[in-house]
Amino acid sequence: MEALTALLSDLPLWGRLLAFAGMAVAAHGLVLAIRVMANLVIAVRTERKHAKLRSVTSMAASALIFTIYFVIVGFILHELGVSLTAYLASASVIGLAIGFGSQGVVQDVVNGVTFIFSDLLDIGDLVEISGQTGIVKAISMRFVELENALGASVFIPNRTITNVINYPRGYIRCIVDVTLTGDPAERDTAEETATTLMHGFYEQFPGIFLSRPSNVGRTRLSSGREFVRIKFRIWPGRAQPIETIYREEVVAAFVGKDCDYKSWMVAVSFEVEDRPEAVRPRLNIVWPGGN
Structure with a gap:
């Protein structure tokens, strides 16, 4: 460090200024190279923590580049006869003025760091x-x-x-329980009808789903009532077509075969489903039908 200081002191003014500018550019290039390498390493990782590191790396690189240029400008002004104390005081005043004039930007940055x-x-x-x-x-x-x-x-x-x-589960789980009536053969037919309508409904309204719906299977209650459970994983706030159109289609199809079938026999509900914390949603995921 002393050798570098001695070398710079032997240079003329224009030489020292060029040396400071060259160091700034070289440091800037080094920081950019490190950021590019870090992004390349992060890009090959799929874990959530590595995705978050991209923002952290960008923020750290920007702060470091700003610090480098701030220090180099101070050295250059010092060589031109400007006091470093006056430079720091002026920078503080300008920083306060910019901070008051761009409070929205400052709030964005603070909230971004928090997130x-x-x-x-x-x-x-x-x-x-x-x-x-x-x-x-x-x-x-x-x-x-x-x-x-x-x-x-x-x-x-x-x-x-x-x-x-x-x-946290990455979807809203909408459950439709369709009561089955009649003899075993009629119940099998009713289940096939509900499943067929499920697939047709998915084709008609694909925009509300995060994955394909599935037939979970039959459940028999202690009272003897048996129903088939249809499971939908949907976007939040998009359950209305299921509560109205799909439910009405199922009821209409069953009433056509059994005049005693009632609308309350098709129940729509919403449930929380256990799911490993490490698994996160992505678009176009096809979920196993039985889970």
């Missing part, structure tokens, strides 16, 4: 933020990016986020 270093949000989570529902694709210093049910990217400024609804 990154907390478990409130994570990449791959199904969430509802500011009236927007989607899967979290990125968390940056300014925005949270969601991908909604239509495949569109939604960018929500961090400062506008006041509450977050997080669906």
Whole structure:
């Protein structure tokens, strides 16, 4: 370090200025190279923690680059006769002025850091933020990016986020229990009818589903009532077609074969399903039918 200082002191003014500028550019290039390498390493990993590290790496690199240029500018001004004390005081005043003039940006950054270093949000989570529902694709210093049910990217400024609804299972589980009546053969036919209508409903309304619906199988209660359970994994807030159209189709099909069949025999409910914490939702996932 002393040798470098002595070498710089022997250079003319223009030489020292060029040396400082060269060190800044070299340091900037080194930081960018480290960030690129880190992103390449992170890109090959699929774990959620590595996806979050992209935002942390970007933030750290930006802060480091700013610090490098701030210090180098101070050295250059010192060589030109400007006091470092005056430089730091001026920078503080300018920083305060910029901070007051861009409070929204500052709030975005503060909230972004909070989201990154907390478990409130994570990449791959199904969430509802500011009236927007989607899967979290990125968390940056300014925005949270969601991908909604239509495949569109939604960018929500961090400062506008006041509450977050997080669906830890990655979907809403909608259950339709269809009561079976008649003899065993008629019950088999009724189950096939409910399953056929299920597949047709999925083809008609694919936009409400996060995965294909499935026939879980039959259940017999102690009272003797038997029903077949149809399971849907859907986007939040999109259950109305199931509660109306699918239910009415099933009731109409069964009433046509059994005039005593009642609408209450097709029940729609919502349940929480146990699921390993390590498994997170992704678009276009096909879930096993029996789980």
